[in-house]
Amino acid sequence: MVTLEKISKTYDKGKVKAVTDVSLSVEKGELFGLIGPDGAGKSTIFRILTTLLLPDTGKATVAGLDTVKDFRKIRGCVGYMPGRFSLYQDLTVEENLNFFASLFGTTVTENYALIKDIYQQIEPFKTRRAGKLSGGMKQKLALCCALVHRPEVLFLDEPTTGVDAVSRKEFWDMLQRLKAQGITILVSTPYMDEADLCQRIALIQDGKILSIDTPQNIVKAYPGDLYAVKSGSLHKILLDIRQYPGTLSCFAFGEYLHVAFKPASPSAAGPPASSEPAGLKKYLEDKGHKEVEIKKITPGIEDNFIRMMGDKTDRYEQ
Amino acid sequence: MNSETTGKAIETTSKASETTGKAIVCKDLSKQFGDFIAVDKISFEVNSGEIYGFLGANGAGKTTAMRMLCGLSYPTGGEATVAGFNVYKQQESIKKNIGYMSQKFSLYENLSIKENIEFYGGVYGLTDQQLQQKGDELIARLGLEKEAKKMVGGLPLGWKQKLAFSVAIIHQPKIVFLDEPTGGVDPVTRRQFWDLIYEASDKGITVFVTTHYMDEAEYCNRISIMVDGRIDALDTPANLKKQYSARTMNEVFYALARGAKRAAD
Numbered sequence: 001m002v003t004l005e006k007i008s009k010t011y012d013k014g015k016v017k018a019v020t021d022v023s024l025s026v027e028k029g030e031l032f033g034l035i036g037p038d039g040a041g042k043s044t045i046f047r048i049l050t051t052l053l054l055p056d057t058g059k060a061t062v063a064g065l066d067t068v069k070d071f072r073k074i075r076g077c078v079g080y081m082p083g084r085f086s087l088y089q090d091l092t093v094e095e096n097l098n099f100f101a102s103l104f105g106t107t108v109t110e111n112y113a114l115i116k117d118i119y120q121q122i123e124p125f126k127t128r129r130a131g132k133l134s135g136g137m138k139q140k141l142a143l144c145c146a147l148v149h150r151p152e153v154l155f156l157d158e159p160t161t162g163v164d165a166v167s168r169k170e171f172w173d174m175l176q177r178l179k180a181q182g183i184t185i186l187v188s189t190p191y192m193d194e195a196d197l198c199q200r201i202a203l204i205q206d207g208k209i210l211s212i213d214t215p216q217n218i219v220k221a222y223p224g225d226l227y228a229v230k231s232g233s234l235h236k237i238l239l240d241i242r243q244y245p246g247t248l249s250c251f252a253f254g255e256y257l258h259v260a261f262k263p264a265s266p267s268a269a270g271p272p273a274s275s276e277p278a279g280l281k282k283y284l285e286d287k288g289h290k291e292v293e294i295k296k297i298t299p300g301i302e303d304n305f306i307r308m309m310g311d312k313t314d315r316y317e318q
Numbered sequence: 319m320n321s322e323t324t325g326k327a328i329e330t331t332s333k334a335s336e337t338t339g340k341a342i343v344c345k346d347l348s349k350q351f352g353d354f355i356a357v358d359k360i361s362f363e364v365n366s367g368e369i370y371g372f373l374g375a376n377g378a379g380k381t382t383a384m385r386m387l388c389g390l391s392y393p394t395g396g397e398a399t400v401a402g403f404n405v406y407k408q409q410e411s412i413k414k415n416i417g418y419m420s421q422k423f424s425l426y427e428n429l430s431i432k433e434n435i436e437f438y439g440g441v442y443g444l445t446d447q448q449l450q451q452k453g454d455e456l457i458a459r460l461g462l463e464k465e466a467k468k469m470v471g472g473l474p475l476g477w478k479q480k481l482a483f484s485v486a487i488i489h490q491p492k493i494v495f496l497d498e499p500t501g502g503v504d505p506v507t508r509r510q511f512w513d514l515i516y517e518a519s520d521k522g523i524t525v526f527v528t529t530h531y532m533d534e535a536e537y538c539n540r541i542s543i544m545v546d547g548r549i550d551a552l553d554t555p556a557n558l559k560k561q562y563s564a565r566t567m568n569e570v571f572y573a574l575a576r577g578a579k580r581a582a583d
Contacts, residue, residue: 166575190503306505
């Protein structure tokens with residue numbers, strides 16, 4: 001339904017590499033997530049797919065149509081919700097919706113079934129100007145406007161950024177219902193915990209794809225074992241674990257620290273030396289840490305993202 | 319209190335600003351816009367050197383409360399002192415003794431790293447000599463020696479955020495306010511940012527931070543959760559989890575914020 005083949009895009013006369021050699025494909029009816037931090041190139045990919053930006057090299061298609069040659073046709077069959085709120089602030093809720101419907105040569109009643117669930121939540125405010133709506137309401141209206149012509153593909157660029165945990169969950173519930181109605185959805189997010197809600201995801205960093213797979217497979221691909229460590233003072237124990245010779249990596253994850261050990265044989269990623277994690281526990285107790293808890297855990301998407309990023313973000317690279 | 323003219327009453331009202339060991343003391347602090355009560359009688363204290371997480375759903379009133387504490391807006395009711403200064407009468411003293419950093423506005427993109435440091439250091443009242451010394455220290459701590467003369471606009475977001483934080487505490491304030499400092503940054507940089515927060519806390523700077531990342535709530539000494547203008551919970555992350563029989567802070571937050579009636583930006 002959506003394909004990108006070796007897409008690259010630079011800005012500022014080639015000085016800024018936004019996206020480099022990105023290839024991926026999204027199947028019909030799939031809920032596909034583009035997961036990565038700000039500046040990873042997510043919005044550039046969205047803008048290329050919605051025909052608002054020309055790639056430097058590479059080829060992309062949406063619904064079988066070429067994003068360069070068939071841009072007009074694509075614009076008629078996709079819905080796009082950009083990261084920044086871009087409805088008409090001085091039109092009312094109802095006026096915005098009618099405007100977008102007529103823009104696409106349809107009416108609100110024609111596809112009402114699709115947006116009904118979402119629209120009913122903002123209907124009490126239908127005569128209010130869009131600019132006067134709360135953040136959550138704006139988001140729902142923007143989603144309605146992107147859906148009003150029953151698009152084949154829905155592009156959502158960071159719909160949940162800056163949104164609290166409860167509203168984020170509600171939004172993802174809405175997406176699951178849209179997916180059930182057969183809409184193909186490409187959504188981007190900087191929140192790693194939302195990855196599990198997608199069928200497949202692409203992890204993206206610095207304009208390059210780190211990995212594309214189901215969340216389950218990405219988690220399975222984690223090499224070696226991962227341990228969670230807890231003690232009284234999170235920060236002190238973090239510094240001490242990083243000093244420990246057997247530590248490969250140590251990062252804070254909520255109340256626990258996630259620790260990976262160097263593999264027993266330095267050449268391969270494998271199990272840690274058999275002396276771990278007991279060796280670490282003794283080391284920490286010798287350092288005066290009390291009630292040290294160490295347990296083996298299943299890595300999450302964020303553990304994998306950090307692993308794939310390697311140490312490159314540790315340095316500033318031009 | 320029956321009579322406000324007695325010496326005892328006066329002593330009591332001025333006591334808050336004299337309290338030692340408290341960076342922020344807040345009693346029934348309120349802000350009303352017309353008939354909308356944005357902040358509804360919130361009361362809490364933040365200890366000196368503490369990392370205090372100020373959480374809440376969108377529209378719960380966090381920003382309004384923070385603006386009052388930073389001396390940018392007058393309360394319509396209640397009392398509060400920040401770094402020992404009264405939020406009604408001593409706004410300028412508050413501003414001199416705090417640092418502030420937000421995700422949205424941090425640094426001037428068209429100034430170099432060094433120029434931003436000089437500008438903010440100057441605004442915070444550092445002398446030329448202090449500026450030189452503190453500026454060099456800061457650049458060395460972040461490993462930005464080679465980039466010091468480059469425009470901030472060209473830096474990756476994570477570096478901007480770390481620089482913005484370092485600049486916000488360049489004058490060694492008593493308290494630093496951080497408004498969603500880690501939004502959108504990658505998972506490694508997010509954690510490096512917290513290393514900086516811990517370092518500042520070790521130096522005795524009180525940290526007041528808001529975030530939407532619930533794993534970061536765990537890194538705070540204590541947190542409060544605002545719902546519809548009120549503070550509905552306040553304790554250590556461990557105690558809150560116990561209280562709400564929750565495994566994670568996410569579940570605690572969900573249990574509290576699910577009932578929220580307000581939703582805004």
